[in-house]
Amino acid sequence: MDKKTVTTISYLSRLKIDDEKEEKIIEDLDNIIKFVDQLNIIDTSDVAPLTNPLEKTAKTRKDIVTAKNLKKDLLEVAPSSNDDYFLVPRVVE
Amino acid sequence: MSWETVIGLEIHVQLSTKSKLFSGGSTEFGAEANTHVDLIDMGLPGVLPVANKEAFYKAIRFGLATGAKINQTSSFDRKNYFYPDLPKGYQITQMTKPIVEKGSIKIYLDGSEKVINITRAHLEEDAGKSIHDLFDGETGVDLNRAGTPLLEIVSEPEISNAKEAVAYFKAIRQLVTFLDICDGNMAEGSMRCDVNVSIKKNDSSELGTRAELKNINSFKFIEKAINFEIDRQTKLLENGESVVQETRLYDSEKNETRSMRSKEEANDYRYFPCPDLLPVVISDKELIEIKENLPELPEEKEKRYVEDIGLDKSEAVIISSSKAMANMFEEASAKTNDAKLVAKWLVGDVSALLNKDNIEIDESKLSAENFGKLIERITDNTISGKIAKSVLEDIWENGSDVDKVIETKGLVQIQDESILEDIAQKVIQSNPDQVSAYLNGKDKLFGFFVGQVMKETQGKANPKSVNDILRRLLK
Structure with a gap:
Protein backbone atom coordinates (compact mmCIF):
# COMPACT_ATOMS: atom_id res chain seq x y z
CA MET A 1 0.00 0.00 0.00
CA ASP A 2 1.56 3.27 -1.06
CA LYS A 3 0.57 6.90 -1.46
CA LYS A 4 -0.25 6.49 -5.15
CA THR A 5 -2.64 3.56 -4.56
CA VAL A 6 -4.44 5.45 -1.81
CA THR A 7 -4.76 8.53 -4.00
CA THR A 8 -6.26 6.41 -6.81
CA ILE A 9 -8.68 4.57 -4.53
CA SER A 10 -9.83 7.75 -2.83
CA TYR A 11 -10.42 9.38 -6.23
CA LEU A 12 -12.40 6.37 -7.46
CA SER A 13 -14.50 6.42 -4.28
CA ARG A 14 -14.86 10.21 -4.39
CA LEU A 15 -13.50 10.42 -0.82
CA LYS A 16 -11.30 13.31 0.18
CA ILE A 17 -8.44 12.37 2.47
CA ASP A 18 -6.82 15.11 4.52
CA ASP A 19 -3.07 15.36 4.03
CA GLU A 20 -2.27 14.96 7.71
CA LYS A 21 -4.32 11.79 7.93
CA GLU A 22 -2.89 10.22 4.83
CA GLU A 23 0.05 8.44 6.42
CA LYS A 24 -2.13 6.97 9.14
CA ILE A 25 -4.62 5.72 6.55
CA ILE A 26 -1.88 4.09 4.49
CA GLU A 27 -0.67 2.31 7.62
CA ASP A 28 -4.20 1.22 8.61
CA LEU A 29 -5.01 -0.12 5.14
CA ASP A 30 -1.69 -1.94 5.10
CA ASN A 31 -2.56 -3.65 8.37
CA ILE A 32 -6.04 -4.57 7.18
CA ILE A 33 -4.67 -6.16 4.04
CA LYS A 34 -2.05 -8.09 6.00
CA PHE A 35 -4.77 -9.33 8.34
CA VAL A 36 -6.99 -10.50 5.50
CA ASP A 37 -3.99 -11.98 3.73
CA GLN A 38 -3.85 -14.69 6.39
CA LEU A 39 -6.70 -16.35 4.47
CA ASN A 40 -4.22 -17.16 1.73
CA ILE A 41 -2.52 -19.68 4.01
CA ILE A 42 -5.45 -22.03 3.53
CA ASP A 43 -5.55 -24.03 0.33
CA THR A 44 -8.95 -23.36 -1.27
CA SER A 45 -8.21 -24.78 -4.68
CA ASP A 46 -11.11 -27.27 -4.56
CA VAL A 47 -13.60 -24.95 -2.88
CA ALA A 48 -16.08 -23.22 -5.15
CA PRO A 49 -16.10 -19.41 -4.87
CA LEU A 50 -18.72 -18.08 -2.49
CA THR A 51 -21.08 -15.52 -3.98
CA ASN A 52 -23.05 -14.98 -0.80
CA PRO A 53 -22.43 -16.09 2.79
CA LEU A 54 -26.11 -17.03 3.20
CA GLU A 55 -25.63 -19.95 0.79
CA LYS A 56 -29.22 -19.68 -0.30
CA THR A 57 -30.77 -18.84 -3.63
CA ALA A 58 -32.83 -15.82 -4.51
CA LYS A 59 -36.55 -15.32 -4.31
CA THR A 60 -37.65 -13.58 -7.48
CA ARG A 61 -40.45 -11.28 -8.57
CA LYS A 62 -43.17 -11.68 -11.17
CA ASP A 63 -43.06 -9.09 -13.93
CA ILE A 64 -45.65 -6.71 -12.50
CA VAL A 65 -45.54 -2.92 -12.16
CA THR A 66 -46.10 -2.06 -8.52
CA ALA A 67 -44.41 1.33 -8.20
CA LYS A 68 -46.40 4.51 -7.74
CA ASN A 69 -45.50 7.87 -9.19
CA LEU A 70 -43.24 9.35 -6.51
CA LYS A 71 -41.91 12.15 -8.68
CA LYS A 72 -42.81 15.04 -6.42
CA ASP A 73 -41.46 13.44 -3.23
CA LEU A 74 -38.26 12.22 -4.84
CA LEU A 75 -37.42 15.54 -6.47
CA GLU A 76 -38.14 17.31 -3.22
CA VAL A 77 -35.50 15.40 -1.23
CA ALA A 78 -32.82 15.93 -3.89
CA PRO A 79 -30.19 18.61 -3.17
CA SER A 80 -31.16 20.36 -6.40
CA SER A 81 -34.11 19.87 -8.76
CA ASN A 82 -36.69 21.70 -10.86
CA ASP A 83 -40.26 20.63 -11.70
CA ASP A 84 -39.16 17.66 -13.78
CA TYR A 85 -35.51 16.81 -13.27
CA PHE A 86 -32.82 16.22 -10.70
CA LEU A 87 -30.18 18.87 -11.34
CA VAL A 88 -26.44 18.37 -11.11
CA PRO A 89 -23.45 20.48 -12.13
CA ARG A 90 -23.12 20.31 -15.90
CA VAL A 91 -21.46 17.10 -17.13
CA VAL A 92 -20.64 16.92 -20.79
CA GLU A 93 -18.52 14.44 -22.70
CA MET B 1 2.05 -2.93 -45.52
CA SER B 2 -1.40 -4.42 -45.41
CA TRP B 3 -3.58 -4.38 -42.33
CA GLU B 4 -6.37 -6.52 -41.03
CA THR B 5 -9.28 -5.18 -39.00
CA VAL B 6 -10.58 -6.98 -35.92
CA ILE B 7 -13.97 -5.95 -34.54
CA GLY B 8 -16.03 -7.08 -31.58
CA LEU B 9 -19.48 -5.77 -30.67
CA GLU B 10 -21.19 -5.33 -27.34
CA ILE B 11 -24.89 -4.92 -28.02
CA HIS B 12 -27.18 -3.67 -25.28
CA VAL B 13 -30.69 -4.98 -25.80
CA GLN B 14 -33.49 -3.56 -23.66
CA LEU B 15 -35.63 -6.50 -22.64
CA SER B 16 -39.33 -5.86 -23.13
CA THR B 17 -40.47 -6.60 -19.61
CA LYS B 18 -43.21 -4.49 -18.06
CA SER B 19 -41.29 -3.79 -14.88
CA LYS B 20 -37.64 -3.15 -14.10
CA LEU B 21 -34.92 -5.70 -13.40
CA PHE B 22 -34.93 -5.23 -9.63
CA SER B 23 -38.01 -3.12 -8.84
CA GLY B 24 -41.69 -2.77 -9.65
CA GLY B 25 -41.03 0.46 -11.56
CA SER B 26 -42.53 0.65 -15.07
CA THR B 27 -40.26 0.39 -18.12
CA GLU B 28 -42.63 2.32 -20.39
CA PHE B 29 -40.82 4.54 -22.89
CA GLY B 30 -41.51 8.22 -23.29
CA ALA B 31 -43.28 8.85 -19.96
CA GLU B 32 -43.09 12.19 -18.19
CA ALA B 33 -39.64 12.55 -16.58
CA ASN B 34 -39.06 10.81 -13.24
CA THR B 35 -42.55 9.33 -12.97
CA HIS B 36 -41.41 5.70 -13.24
CA VAL B 37 -38.88 5.76 -10.44
CA ASP B 38 -39.15 3.34 -7.55
CA LEU B 39 -37.23 3.73 -4.27
CA ILE B 40 -34.99 0.86 -5.40
CA ASP B 41 -34.20 2.62 -8.69
CA MET B 42 -33.22 5.68 -6.64
CA GLY B 43 -30.82 3.57 -4.58
CA LEU B 44 -32.21 4.93 -1.33
CA PRO B 45 -30.81 3.47 1.89
CA GLY B 46 -32.52 0.41 3.29
CA VAL B 47 -34.03 -0.92 0.07
CA LEU B 48 -33.30 -4.36 -1.35
CA PRO B 49 -33.42 -5.32 -5.03
CA VAL B 50 -35.47 -8.39 -6.03
CA ALA B 51 -34.80 -9.89 -9.46
CA ASN B 52 -37.53 -9.98 -12.11
CA LYS B 53 -37.85 -13.62 -13.29
CA GLU B 54 -39.21 -12.61 -16.68
CA ALA B 55 -35.91 -10.91 -17.56
CA PHE B 56 -34.17 -14.24 -16.98
CA TYR B 57 -36.69 -16.06 -19.15
CA LYS B 58 -36.15 -13.59 -21.95
CA ALA B 59 -32.36 -13.89 -21.67
CA ILE B 60 -32.68 -17.69 -21.76
CA ARG B 61 -34.75 -17.53 -24.95
CA PHE B 62 -31.88 -15.68 -26.57
CA GLY B 63 -29.42 -18.25 -25.23
CA LEU B 64 -31.44 -21.19 -26.54
CA ALA B 65 -31.92 -19.57 -29.94
CA THR B 66 -28.15 -19.08 -30.32
CA GLY B 67 -27.28 -22.60 -29.18
CA ALA B 68 -25.59 -21.23 -26.09
CA LYS B 69 -24.89 -22.68 -22.70
CA ILE B 70 -27.47 -21.58 -20.11
CA ASN B 71 -26.10 -21.13 -16.61
CA GLN B 72 -29.03 -22.27 -14.50
CA THR B 73 -27.34 -20.64 -11.52
CA SER B 74 -26.23 -17.11 -12.24
CA SER B 75 -25.25 -14.29 -9.93
CA PHE B 76 -24.83 -10.53 -9.83
CA ASP B 77 -21.86 -8.24 -9.32
CA ARG B 78 -21.43 -4.55 -8.79
CA LYS B 79 -19.64 -2.40 -11.32
CA ASN B 80 -18.58 0.74 -9.51
CA TYR B 81 -18.39 4.17 -11.11
CA PHE B 82 -19.80 7.62 -10.52
CA TYR B 83 -22.07 9.34 -12.97
CA PRO B 84 -25.16 11.45 -12.20
CA ASP B 85 -27.57 9.13 -14.03
CA LEU B 86 -26.39 6.14 -11.96
CA PRO B 87 -27.99 6.84 -8.58
CA LYS B 88 -26.43 4.02 -6.55
CA GLY B 89 -22.85 4.69 -7.66
CA TYR B 90 -22.70 1.17 -9.07
CA GLN B 91 -24.43 -0.81 -11.78
CA ILE B 92 -25.69 -4.29 -10.97
CA THR B 93 -24.44 -6.63 -13.70
CA GLN B 94 -23.31 -10.23 -14.20
CA MET B 95 -19.52 -10.37 -14.36
CA THR B 96 -18.53 -13.78 -13.07
CA LYS B 97 -21.59 -15.95 -13.76
CA PRO B 98 -23.59 -14.63 -16.72
CA ILE B 99 -26.90 -16.29 -17.57
CA VAL B 100 -25.80 -17.09 -21.15
CA GLU B 101 -22.39 -18.17 -22.47
CA LYS B 102 -20.90 -19.41 -25.74
CA GLY B 103 -23.54 -19.08 -28.41
CA SER B 104 -23.31 -18.22 -32.08
CA ILE B 105 -25.28 -16.61 -34.88
CA LYS B 106 -25.05 -16.80 -38.66
CA ILE B 107 -24.70 -13.68 -40.76
CA TYR B 108 -25.18 -13.39 -44.52
CA LEU B 109 -23.26 -10.92 -46.60
CA ASP B 110 -23.03 -10.76 -50.40
CA GLY B 111 -24.39 -14.27 -50.68
CA SER B 112 -21.93 -15.90 -48.30
CA GLU B 113 -22.48 -17.14 -44.79
CA LYS B 114 -20.31 -16.57 -41.72
CA VAL B 115 -20.71 -17.69 -38.13
CA ILE B 116 -20.02 -15.11 -35.42
CA ASN B 117 -19.48 -16.56 -31.96
CA ILE B 118 -21.08 -14.95 -28.96
CA THR B 119 -18.86 -14.92 -25.89
CA ARG B 120 -21.61 -14.22 -23.41
CA ALA B 121 -24.92 -12.49 -22.82
CA HIS B 122 -25.55 -11.15 -19.35
CA LEU B 123 -28.27 -9.30 -17.52
CA GLU B 124 -27.67 -5.82 -16.15
CA GLU B 125 -29.59 -2.68 -15.31
CA ASP B 126 -29.75 0.38 -17.54
CA ALA B 127 -28.82 3.84 -16.26
CA GLY B 128 -31.02 6.95 -16.31
CA LYS B 129 -30.73 9.71 -18.88
CA SER B 130 -28.74 12.91 -18.60
CA ILE B 131 -30.11 15.93 -20.38
CA HIS B 132 -27.32 18.39 -21.11
CA ASP B 133 -28.82 21.02 -23.34
CA LEU B 134 -31.95 22.15 -21.52
CA PHE B 135 -30.54 23.99 -18.55
CA ASP B 136 -27.94 26.69 -18.30
CA GLY B 137 -24.81 25.35 -16.62
CA GLU B 138 -26.61 22.32 -15.22
CA THR B 139 -27.43 18.81 -16.31
CA GLY B 140 -30.92 17.44 -15.77
CA VAL B 141 -31.33 13.79 -14.77
CA ASP B 142 -34.34 11.63 -15.66
CA LEU B 143 -34.28 8.29 -13.85
CA ASN B 144 -37.23 6.66 -15.65
CA ARG B 145 -34.85 4.38 -17.54
CA ALA B 146 -32.73 3.55 -14.47
CA GLY B 147 -33.11 -0.14 -13.68
CA THR B 148 -34.59 -1.20 -17.05
CA PRO B 149 -33.33 -4.72 -17.81
CA LEU B 150 -30.63 -4.98 -20.46
CA LEU B 151 -29.17 -8.05 -22.06
CA GLU B 152 -25.60 -7.24 -23.03
CA ILE B 153 -24.57 -9.49 -25.90
CA VAL B 154 -20.80 -9.69 -26.35
CA SER B 155 -19.39 -11.08 -29.59
CA GLU B 156 -16.00 -12.66 -30.10
CA PRO B 157 -13.58 -10.40 -32.02
CA GLU B 158 -14.39 -12.23 -35.24
CA ILE B 159 -15.87 -9.43 -37.32
CA SER B 160 -13.62 -8.24 -40.12
CA ASN B 161 -15.14 -5.03 -41.44
CA ALA B 162 -17.86 -2.44 -41.03
CA LYS B 163 -20.31 -4.21 -43.34
CA GLU B 164 -20.00 -7.44 -41.38
CA ALA B 165 -20.55 -5.53 -38.15
CA VAL B 166 -23.78 -4.10 -39.53
CA ALA B 167 -24.88 -7.54 -40.78
CA TYR B 168 -24.20 -8.97 -37.32
CA PHE B 169 -26.13 -6.19 -35.60
CA LYS B 170 -29.04 -6.72 -38.01
CA ALA B 171 -29.01 -10.47 -37.38
CA ILE B 172 -29.16 -9.89 -33.61
CA ARG B 173 -31.98 -7.38 -34.07
CA GLN B 174 -33.92 -9.79 -36.27
CA LEU B 175 -33.48 -12.56 -33.70
CA VAL B 176 -34.46 -10.58 -30.59
CA THR B 177 -37.57 -9.22 -32.29
CA PHE B 178 -38.62 -12.69 -33.48
CA LEU B 179 -38.05 -14.00 -29.97
CA ASP B 180 -40.23 -11.18 -28.69
CA ILE B 181 -37.68 -10.21 -26.06
CA CYS B 182 -37.01 -6.68 -27.39
CA ASP B 183 -38.97 -4.32 -29.63
CA GLY B 184 -35.82 -3.56 -31.66
CA ASN B 185 -36.71 0.12 -31.76
CA MET B 186 -33.42 1.86 -32.50
CA ALA B 187 -34.81 5.38 -32.36
CA GLU B 188 -36.04 4.83 -28.80
CA GLY B 189 -32.68 3.34 -27.81
CA SER B 190 -34.00 -0.20 -27.33
CA MET B 191 -30.78 -1.41 -28.96
CA ARG B 192 -27.44 0.34 -28.58
CA CYS B 193 -23.98 -0.83 -29.32
CA ASP B 194 -20.35 -0.37 -28.33
CA VAL B 195 -17.79 -1.33 -30.93
CA ASN B 196 -14.24 -2.50 -30.23
CA VAL B 197 -11.97 -1.86 -33.19
CA SER B 198 -8.31 -2.75 -33.61
CA ILE B 199 -6.06 -3.39 -36.56
CA LYS B 200 -3.08 -5.67 -36.90
CA LYS B 201 -0.53 -6.62 -39.53
CA ASN B 202 -1.87 -9.25 -41.89
CA ASP B 203 0.60 -11.91 -40.86
CA SER B 204 0.51 -11.18 -37.14
CA SER B 205 -1.28 -13.52 -34.77
CA GLU B 206 -1.35 -10.90 -32.04
CA LEU B 207 -4.25 -8.47 -31.79
CA GLY B 208 -3.56 -4.76 -32.01
CA THR B 209 -4.50 -2.21 -29.36
CA ARG B 210 -8.21 -1.53 -29.48
CA ALA B 211 -10.34 1.55 -29.18
CA GLU B 212 -13.88 1.27 -27.87
CA LEU B 213 -16.54 3.32 -29.67
CA LYS B 214 -19.42 4.08 -27.36
CA ASN B 215 -23.17 4.04 -27.66
CA ILE B 216 -23.90 3.96 -31.36
CA ASN B 217 -27.56 3.53 -32.15
CA SER B 218 -28.06 3.25 -35.89
CA PHE B 219 -26.87 0.90 -38.64
CA LYS B 220 -25.57 3.80 -40.65
CA PHE B 221 -23.48 5.18 -37.82
CA ILE B 222 -22.01 1.78 -36.94
CA GLU B 223 -20.64 1.54 -40.44
CA LYS B 224 -19.39 5.11 -40.57
CA ALA B 225 -17.83 5.08 -37.10
CA ILE B 226 -15.95 1.84 -37.81
CA ASN B 227 -14.67 3.04 -41.16
CA PHE B 228 -13.50 6.31 -39.64
CA GLU B 229 -11.75 4.41 -36.87
CA ILE B 230 -10.03 1.93 -39.22
CA ASP B 231 -8.74 4.86 -41.22
CA ARG B 232 -7.52 6.71 -38.13
CA GLN B 233 -5.71 3.69 -36.69
CA THR B 234 -4.14 2.74 -40.03
CA LYS B 235 -2.72 6.24 -40.44
CA LEU B 236 -1.32 6.21 -36.91
CA LEU B 237 0.41 2.85 -37.41
CA GLU B 238 1.74 3.73 -40.84
CA ASN B 239 3.30 6.87 -39.40
CA GLY B 240 5.06 4.73 -36.81
CA GLU B 241 2.81 5.97 -34.01
CA SER B 242 0.72 3.72 -31.78
CA VAL B 243 -2.95 3.35 -30.98
CA VAL B 244 -3.95 4.24 -27.43
CA GLN B 245 -6.38 1.96 -25.66
CA GLU B 246 -9.27 4.28 -24.88
CA THR B 247 -12.96 4.96 -25.14
CA ARG B 248 -13.99 7.14 -28.05
CA LEU B 249 -17.23 8.87 -28.85
CA TYR B 250 -18.64 8.87 -32.38
CA ASP B 251 -19.89 12.29 -33.45
CA SER B 252 -22.40 11.71 -36.24
CA GLU B 253 -22.53 15.36 -37.26
CA LYS B 254 -18.80 15.64 -37.87
CA ASN B 255 -18.43 11.96 -38.83
CA GLU B 256 -15.44 11.44 -36.56
CA THR B 257 -14.55 9.66 -33.35
CA ARG B 258 -12.88 11.51 -30.52
CA SER B 259 -11.33 10.57 -27.23
CA MET B 260 -13.50 10.64 -24.09
CA ARG B 261 -10.66 11.48 -21.73
CA SER B 262 -12.93 11.93 -18.75
CA LYS B 263 -13.73 8.23 -18.74
CA GLU B 264 -10.08 7.18 -18.74
CA GLU B 265 -9.19 7.51 -15.12
CA ALA B 266 -12.47 6.03 -14.00
CA ASN B 267 -11.93 2.89 -16.03
CA ASP B 268 -11.35 0.79 -12.94
CA TYR B 269 -14.70 -0.63 -12.00
CA ARG B 270 -13.68 -2.71 -8.97
CA TYR B 271 -16.23 -5.44 -9.60
CA PHE B 272 -17.30 -7.52 -6.63
CA PRO B 273 -20.25 -9.85 -5.90
CA CYS B 274 -23.37 -7.84 -5.05
CA PRO B 275 -24.11 -8.63 -1.42
CA ASP B 276 -27.77 -7.58 -1.84
CA LEU B 277 -28.56 -10.36 -4.28
CA LEU B 278 -28.44 -14.12 -3.93
CA PRO B 279 -27.73 -16.34 -6.93
CA VAL B 280 -30.79 -16.89 -9.12
CA VAL B 281 -31.56 -20.50 -9.99
CA ILE B 282 -33.57 -21.62 -12.99
CA SER B 283 -35.06 -25.09 -12.59
CA ASP B 284 -34.95 -27.83 -15.23
CA LYS B 285 -38.71 -27.55 -15.49
CA GLU B 286 -38.55 -23.83 -16.23
CA LEU B 287 -35.84 -24.39 -18.82
CA ILE B 288 -37.84 -27.09 -20.61
CA GLU B 289 -40.92 -24.91 -20.63
CA ILE B 290 -39.03 -22.00 -22.20
CA LYS B 291 -37.53 -24.34 -24.79
CA GLU B 292 -40.92 -25.77 -25.70
CA ASN B 293 -42.42 -22.32 -26.14
CA LEU B 294 -39.69 -20.86 -28.34
CA PRO B 295 -41.29 -19.21 -31.39
CA GLU B 296 -40.42 -20.18 -34.95
CA LEU B 297 -37.14 -18.50 -35.83
CA PRO B 298 -36.32 -16.64 -39.07
CA GLU B 299 -34.29 -19.47 -40.53
CA GLU B 300 -37.05 -22.00 -39.82
CA LYS B 301 -39.66 -19.69 -41.33
CA GLU B 302 -37.60 -19.24 -44.47
CA LYS B 303 -37.27 -23.01 -44.87
CA ARG B 304 -40.98 -23.58 -44.33
CA TYR B 305 -41.94 -20.85 -46.82
CA VAL B 306 -39.85 -22.51 -49.51
CA GLU B 307 -40.58 -26.16 -48.77
CA ASP B 308 -44.21 -26.09 -47.64
CA ILE B 309 -45.66 -23.03 -49.34
CA GLY B 310 -43.49 -23.08 -52.46
CA LEU B 311 -42.15 -19.53 -52.39
CA ASP B 312 -38.96 -18.66 -54.22
CA LYS B 313 -35.92 -18.58 -51.98
CA SER B 314 -35.45 -14.85 -52.60
CA GLU B 315 -39.07 -14.14 -51.61
CA ALA B 316 -38.74 -16.28 -48.48
CA VAL B 317 -35.58 -14.42 -47.46
CA ILE B 318 -37.25 -11.01 -47.73
CA ILE B 319 -40.44 -12.08 -45.96
CA SER B 320 -38.63 -13.76 -43.06
CA SER B 321 -36.25 -10.81 -42.68
CA SER B 322 -38.42 -9.14 -40.07
CA LYS B 323 -41.10 -10.27 -37.70
CA ALA B 324 -43.51 -7.60 -38.94
CA MET B 325 -43.06 -8.73 -42.55
CA ALA B 326 -43.52 -12.41 -41.64
CA ASN B 327 -46.64 -11.57 -39.63
CA MET B 328 -48.10 -9.59 -42.52
CA PHE B 329 -47.47 -12.51 -44.87
CA GLU B 330 -48.89 -15.16 -42.57
CA GLU B 331 -51.95 -13.19 -41.51
CA ALA B 332 -52.79 -12.00 -45.03
CA SER B 333 -52.27 -15.53 -46.41
CA ALA B 334 -54.77 -16.86 -43.90
CA LYS B 335 -57.40 -14.65 -45.57
CA THR B 336 -56.82 -16.03 -49.06
CA ASN B 337 -56.08 -19.35 -50.67
CA ASP B 338 -53.17 -18.03 -52.66
CA ALA B 339 -50.19 -17.49 -50.36
CA LYS B 340 -47.85 -17.32 -53.34
CA LEU B 341 -49.72 -14.34 -54.72
CA VAL B 342 -49.59 -12.68 -51.29
CA ALA B 343 -45.81 -13.19 -51.30
CA LYS B 344 -45.47 -11.84 -54.83
CA TRP B 345 -47.31 -8.64 -53.91
CA LEU B 346 -45.51 -8.27 -50.60
CA VAL B 347 -42.07 -8.58 -52.15
CA GLY B 348 -43.04 -6.53 -55.21
CA ASP B 349 -45.49 -3.65 -54.92
CA VAL B 350 -45.67 -3.44 -51.12
CA SER B 351 -41.87 -3.48 -50.73
CA ALA B 352 -41.59 -0.78 -53.39
CA LEU B 353 -43.97 1.41 -51.39
CA LEU B 354 -42.00 0.69 -48.19
CA ASN B 355 -38.80 1.76 -49.91
CA LYS B 356 -40.41 4.87 -51.32
CA ASP B 357 -41.66 5.95 -47.88
CA ASN B 358 -38.57 4.56 -46.15
CA ILE B 359 -40.59 2.84 -43.41
CA GLU B 360 -41.05 -0.64 -41.96
CA ILE B 361 -44.24 -2.53 -42.68
CA ASP B 362 -45.60 -2.17 -39.14
CA GLU B 363 -45.32 1.61 -39.51
CA SER B 364 -47.56 1.61 -42.59
CA LYS B 365 -51.34 1.96 -42.72
CA LEU B 366 -51.66 -1.41 -44.42
CA SER B 367 -53.33 -4.00 -42.22
CA ALA B 368 -52.93 -7.73 -42.82
CA GLU B 369 -56.69 -8.08 -43.08
CA ASN B 370 -57.02 -5.40 -45.73
CA PHE B 371 -54.02 -6.68 -47.66
CA GLY B 372 -55.38 -10.23 -47.57
CA LYS B 373 -58.71 -8.95 -48.86
CA LEU B 374 -56.99 -7.16 -51.72
CA ILE B 375 -55.34 -10.39 -52.85
CA GLU B 376 -58.66 -12.20 -52.43
CA ARG B 377 -60.35 -9.70 -54.77
CA ILE B 378 -57.75 -10.50 -57.41
CA THR B 379 -58.17 -14.26 -57.07
CA ASP B 380 -61.97 -14.09 -57.13
CA ASN B 381 -61.78 -11.92 -60.28
CA THR B 382 -63.50 -8.88 -58.73
CA ILE B 383 -60.61 -6.70 -59.88
CA SER B 384 -57.68 -7.14 -62.22
CA GLY B 385 -54.08 -7.06 -61.07
CA LYS B 386 -53.68 -3.68 -62.71
CA ILE B 387 -56.63 -2.18 -60.84
CA ALA B 388 -55.34 -3.84 -57.67
CA LYS B 389 -52.20 -1.72 -57.92
CA SER B 390 -54.23 1.47 -57.80
CA VAL B 391 -56.36 0.10 -54.95
CA LEU B 392 -53.18 -0.74 -53.06
CA GLU B 393 -51.93 2.80 -53.49
CA ASP B 394 -55.22 4.11 -52.18
CA ILE B 395 -55.31 1.92 -49.07
CA TRP B 396 -51.60 2.58 -48.57
CA GLU B 397 -52.19 6.32 -48.42
CA ASN B 398 -55.49 6.37 -46.57
CA GLY B 399 -55.80 3.04 -44.80
CA SER B 400 -59.26 2.72 -46.37
CA ASP B 401 -61.12 -0.57 -46.75
CA VAL B 402 -60.44 -2.49 -49.95
CA ASP B 403 -64.09 -3.26 -50.74
CA LYS B 404 -65.16 0.33 -50.14
CA VAL B 405 -62.47 1.63 -52.50
CA ILE B 406 -63.53 -0.85 -55.18
CA GLU B 407 -67.18 0.08 -54.74
CA THR B 408 -66.91 3.88 -54.50
CA LYS B 409 -64.50 4.13 -57.41
CA GLY B 410 -66.50 1.65 -59.51
CA LEU B 411 -63.53 -0.57 -60.10
CA VAL B 412 -65.31 -3.90 -60.26
CA GLN B 413 -64.07 -5.94 -63.17
CA ILE B 414 -66.46 -6.22 -66.09
CA GLN B 415 -67.51 -9.86 -66.06
CA ASP B 416 -70.29 -9.62 -68.60
Missing part, protein backbone atom coordinates in the same frame (compact mmCIF):
# COMPACT_ATOMS: atom_id res chain seq x y z
CA GLU B 417 -68.79 -11.05 -71.78
CA SER B 418 -71.38 -9.41 -74.04
CA ILE B 419 -70.30 -5.95 -72.86
CA LEU B 420 -66.67 -6.82 -73.50
CA GLU B 421 -67.56 -8.23 -76.89
CA ASP B 422 -69.32 -4.99 -77.89
CA ILE B 423 -66.28 -2.98 -76.88
CA ALA B 424 -63.97 -5.36 -78.75
CA GLN B 425 -66.14 -5.05 -81.87
CA LYS B 426 -65.91 -1.26 -81.70
CA VAL B 427 -62.13 -1.38 -81.35
CA ILE B 428 -61.89 -3.67 -84.38
CA GLN B 429 -64.17 -1.46 -86.47
CA SER B 430 -62.33 1.74 -85.71
CA ASN B 431 -58.86 0.29 -86.49
CA PRO B 432 -59.21 -1.34 -89.95
CA ASP B 433 -55.53 -0.82 -90.92
CA GLN B 434 -54.27 -2.65 -87.84
CA VAL B 435 -56.81 -5.42 -88.39
CA SER B 436 -55.63 -6.12 -91.91
CA ALA B 437 -51.97 -5.94 -90.86
CA TYR B 438 -52.68 -8.41 -88.08
CA LEU B 439 -54.55 -10.74 -90.35
CA ASN B 440 -51.60 -10.60 -92.76
CA GLY B 441 -49.34 -12.08 -90.14
CA LYS B 442 -48.25 -9.18 -87.91
CA ASP B 443 -49.00 -11.17 -84.73
CA LYS B 444 -47.51 -8.62 -82.42
CA LEU B 445 -50.42 -6.28 -83.07
CA PHE B 446 -52.61 -8.51 -80.90
CA GLY B 447 -51.32 -6.65 -77.85
CA PHE B 448 -52.47 -3.39 -79.42
CA PHE B 449 -56.09 -4.61 -79.55
CA VAL B 450 -55.95 -5.87 -75.95
CA GLY B 451 -54.55 -2.49 -74.93
CA GLN B 452 -57.34 -0.61 -76.70
CA VAL B 453 -60.05 -2.69 -75.02
CA MET B 454 -58.40 -2.17 -71.62
CA LYS B 455 -58.24 1.55 -72.33
CA GLU B 456 -61.93 1.68 -73.22
CA THR B 457 -62.82 -0.17 -70.00
CA GLN B 458 -60.39 1.87 -67.87
CA GLY B 459 -58.58 -1.33 -66.95
CA LYS B 460 -61.68 -2.99 -65.59
CA ALA B 461 -61.82 -5.82 -68.10
CA ASN B 462 -60.65 -9.26 -67.17
CA PRO B 463 -57.53 -9.64 -69.35
CA LYS B 464 -58.17 -13.33 -69.94
CA SER B 465 -61.71 -12.72 -71.21
CA VAL B 466 -60.49 -9.91 -73.46
CA ASN B 467 -57.86 -12.21 -74.91
CA ASP B 468 -60.39 -14.96 -75.58
CA ILE B 469 -62.90 -12.61 -77.21
CA LEU B 470 -60.33 -10.89 -79.42
CA ARG B 471 -58.88 -14.19 -80.59
CA ARG B 472 -62.35 -15.31 -81.58
CA LEU B 473 -63.29 -12.04 -83.35
CA LEU B 474 -59.97 -11.60 -85.16
CA LYS B 475 -60.00 -14.91 -87.00
